[in-house]
Amino acid sequence: MNSARYFAPKGIEEALKIRAEHGETATVLAGGTDLVPKINYYDLKPAVLLYIGGIGLDYVREEQGVLRVGAGTTWAGLISSSLVTAKASVLSSAARQGGCVATRNAGTIGGNVVNASPAADLATPLLVMDTELLLESEAGKRTVAVRDFFTGPGETVLRGDEILVEMSVPRVTGKTVFIKLGRRKAMTLSVVNVAVRLDMDGRTCKEARIALGSMGPTPMRCTKAEEMLNGTALDEALIRECAVQAIAESRPIDDQRATAWYRKSVGEALLARALAQAAGKDS
Amino acid sequence: MKYALTFTLNGGEVDVLVKPTDTLLDVLREKINIVSAKRGCDSGDCGTCTVLLDGKPVRSCLTIAMTVAGRDVKTVESLSSTDGELHALQRAFHEHGATQCGFCTPGMLMSAKALLDMNSKPTRDEVVDAISGNLCRCGAYYEIIEAIEAVVNSE
Numbered sequence: 008m009n010s011a012r013y014f015a016p017k018g019i020e021e022a023l024k025i026r027a028e029h030g031e032t033a034t035v036l037a038g039g040t041d042l043v044p045k046i047n048y049y050d051l052k053p054a055v056l057l058y059i060g061g062i063g064l065d066y067v068r069e070e071q072g073v074l075r076v077g078a079g080t081t082w083a084g085l086i087s088s089s090l091v092t093a094k095a096s097v098l099s100s101a102a103r104q105g106g107c108v109a110t111r112n113a114g115t116i117g118g119n120v121v122n123a124s125p126a127a128d129l130a131t132p133l134l135v136m137d138t139e140l141l142l143e144s145e146a147g148k149r150t151v152a153v154r155d156f157f158t159g160p161g162e163t164v165l166r167g168d169e170i171l172v173e174m175s176v177p178r179v180t181g182k183t184v185f186i187k188l189g190r191r192k193a194m195t196l197s198v199v200n201v202a203v204r205l206d207m208d209g210r211t212c213k214e215a216r217i218a219l220g221s222m223g224p225t226p227m228r229c230t231k232a233e234e235m236l237n238g239t240a241l242d243e244a245l246i247r248e249c250a251v252q253a254i255a256e257s258r259p260i261d262d263q264r265a266t267a268w269y270r271k272s273v274g275e276a277l278l279a280r281a282l283a284q285a286a287g288k289d290s
Numbered sequence: 291m292k293y294a295l296t297f298t299l300n301g302g303e304v305d306v307l308v309k310p311t312d313t314l315l316d317v318l319r320e321k322i323n324i325v326s327a328k329r330g331c332d333s334g335d336c337g338t339c340t341v342l343l344d345g346k347p348v349r350s351c352l353t354i355a356m357t358v359a360g361r362d363v364k365t366v367e368s369l370s371s372t373d374g375e376l377h378a379l380q381r382a383f384h385e386h387g388a389t390q391c392g393f394c395t396p397g398m399l400m401s402a403k404a405l406l407d408m409n410s411k412p413t414r415d416e417v418v419d420a421i422s423g424n425l426c427r428c429g430a431y432y433e434i435i436e437a438i439e440a441v442v443n444s445e
Contacts, residue, residue, distance in 0.1 A: 012291055013310035013356050036354060043352045044333035046311050056310045058357055083346075107423020108401065109340050109347040193422030194335060 015058040019143065022062045022170060025055075027145040031167040033057045037079060040106070040114035041122040064117065064172060067091055074176040078117025082106065082129075085116060095176050097132040097183035097202055104128065104185075107193045117171045120156070123163045123225065124196070130157070130226035131202035132185055133174060134218035141173040142166075150175075157225035181206030181214065184281040188273060190264060197221045198265040199274040205236070205285040212236040212286070217249075221264075222257035222274055229253035241286045250279040297358045299324070300368040308355045315339045315350040318365065326366045326396040330425070337424035340397035341365050347404040366396040369403065378441045379403060386437040390428035397424045402438045410445060417442075 014033075016022040026033055034053035036042055037060060045051035064079030067088045074094045076085070085091050085102040092099045105111060105119075105128045119129045120140065130153070138153045142165060153174070156163050165171060183204045189195035200220035206213045215236035217229045232253035239245065259270040292307045299322065306321045315332075318324040318341070330336035332351050339350040342364040369377035376384070379402050389395045398421055405412055405420035412420065417438050426434065 010291055011310040013293055015356065015359070036357070039352045039354055039357070040334055040349075043313060043354060047313065047332040047351065053311065056354065056356075058354065060357055107337070108404070108420055109337065109349050109423050110334055110352070112343075112346045113348050113352060193419075194337075 011053055011056060013056045013058070015061055017061055019062050019064075019170075019172065022057065022059055023143060023145045023168075025057055026170055027168045029055045029057070033167075035059055035121070035170060037115045037118045038081060038113040040110050041118055041124075059170065065115075069094065072178045076116060076174045076176065078115060078120075078171045078173060080116050082111035082114050082116070082119075083108075085129075086111070095132070095136060095179055097135065097179075097185045097204070098129065098176075100185045101128045101132045101187070101200070101202070104187045104192075110194070116174065120153070120174070121163060121165060121171050123157050123159075123161050125160055125223060125225055126197045126200070126221040127226055128187060128197055128200055128220065131200055131218040131220045132183070133176070134226060134228050135183060135202045135204040135216035136176045136179050137216070139175045139177075140171055141175065142169045143172045144168040144170070148172075154228050159224050179204065182285045182287065184285045186277045186281050188277060196264060199259075199270050199277060201274065201278045201281045203278070203281045203285045205241075205282065207241075207286060210240045210242075210286075212239055212241050217253050217278065217282075219253065219257055219274060219278070222254075222259045222270060224258065227257065229256045231256055236282075241282075243283070246279050246282045246286065249282060250275045253278055293356060295355055295359055297360060298362045300364055306355075310354070310356055312355045313351050314341065314343075314353040314355045314358055314363065317355045318350060318363075324365050324367065328393055328396065330393070335425070336394075336397075337401065337421075338394050338397040340400045340424065342368075342400055342404055345404070345407060347401050364400070366399050369399060377403075378444070379406070379438065382437040382440045383434070386433045386440060388430055388433040388437040390426075390430050394424055394426045394428075398426070398434055402434075402441075405438070406441065411442060414439065 033055040036058045064077040066077040082102045133153045139150045185202045187200040202218045204216040215233040254275045259267040328338040330338040334352045341350045
C-alpha cells in the first residue's frame, strides 16, 4: 500500500507552510538524484513528497559583492553560469567533475548540501569560500555557516520545518583549487576530494582555507593545518608539513570505494598538490 | 493516493494516473508501454533509462513522474520519422556496429542526440563526456564514439 501525498507549491511561502504542517514526515524533493534511489530501493517510504523545483530557487546573482546561489540551481546551472565561473571558479570546477550530463541536469547544489554525504563534492568548495546557508521556515529565517551545518553522515542542523533556500558566498579572495579523486572520472563518488583557498601576498600566506571531502563523517575544514600557513612564507617543506597536519585532523573510514589508509596517503599527496597550485607554483 | 499527470511524450499529450513515488521510468514502461527506456540499475548509475526532458538528458529512473507535469519528454521513439525512417544517429549506430546486445542503445542515442542538439561539431572529448554516464556492458564504446563522430563529420 502506498498512501504518499505529493505537493508541488508555486512559491516559497506555500512550500514553508506545507513543510510546517507536515514537519518531519515531509520529504523535500529537488533534483531527486540522491533521494529517488532511496525510494526505488525501499530505503525510504515518504509519507509526503514536497517538490520544491517550482518555487523559484534556481538563480545565481551578485549583490554588493556577495554571490547568491539559489538552492535549486543545478550542477549544469553552476557550470553554465558566467557569474559562478568568474566569482567562484572552484565551485564550477567541482561541478564539472560531478556525476554526468544527465545527473548534472537534475541534481541541485542545495540537494548536495542537505544530503550531507561526507563525499559531497560541492561542500568542500563552499567550505573554503566561507559560505553561509540561508535556512527558512514559517517561523523565520536564519543563516548558518556551512562549516557548522554538517553534524554527521546524512545529518545536518536543518530542522524539520526548514528549507535550505540559498548559499551566500562572500567575495572570494586569493586563489582556489579543487581536486577530486574517484574510482573513475564520471559518475563516481569521491575517494577523496580537496579544496583549498590561499590568499597570498607575494610568498606570504595571508589567509588559508583547507577542506577535505570523504575524509571523515562530514566534509571538513582542517583549521590547525590552516593556522600553520597563516602569516607564513610558503615553501615546499611547509606545504608538505601542512598536508601531514591536515591528514592528522581527518578521520576517514574503510568502505567500498577505498581504505582509510589509502585515503590518508593519497589525500596528503593531493592536498600538497592543491596547496602548491594555489600558492602559484606549477606542479 | 493517485494523481492525474499530463505531459507531452514524443509530441503527443498523455494523461496517466500515478503515485507520488512513481518515477518517469515506471510510468513509461508500466503505464504507457514505452519500453525503450530500460531499467538497468534504478539508481542513476547506468544511463540506459536516459530520456530528454525539455530537450535535456535526464535519468528517467531518478525523475519523480509528477515533476514532469506539463513538460516535454522525448524517448528514442521520437528519433525516427513517422514513416519509420531512421535518424542519422540510428543509421550510424547500425552501420558502425555500435550496438551489440542493444540494452544501452536507447540511452546512448538520447545522450548523443542531446549533445548534437547543443553542439553540432563536438570534439572527441566532448563526445566522450556526453556518453560518460552511459554504461555499455558489451564494451562497444569505440564503435559508439565512431558512430557519433560519423554523424558529426557528415553534417
